[in-house]
Amino acid sequence: MQDLQQSAKDKMHSTAMEAALIAKKGNVKKLLIGHFSARYEDLQPLLEEARSVFPDTILAEDGIKINI
Numbered sequence: 001m002q003d004l005q006q007s008a009k010d011k012m013h014s015t016a017m018e019a020a021l022i023a024k025k026g027n028v029k030k031l032l033i034g035h036f037s038a039r040y041e042d043l044q045p046l047l048e049e050a051r052s053v054f055p056d057t058i059l060a061e062d063g064i065k066i067n068i
Helices: 002-010 016-025 044-051
Strands: 031-033 057-059
Parallel strands (some): 031 057
16 A cells, blocks of 8 residues: 555555556556555455556456456
8 A cells, every 4th residue: 555655665566556557657458456465454445545546456366357
């Protein structure tokens, strides 16, 4: 999440919002976010953060199927 931006940067990761900004700038059709920290028991806030910038965002969760 964006409130842990410095920690993400230190670990060479992105926040959900940063991933969404990259997707928006890249003019992509859909953003799939994954590789979640174990600190997040509830992934909904990550999804909401990304969707605030890039609405067509989905979570990469076990068992989902995505047509490309």
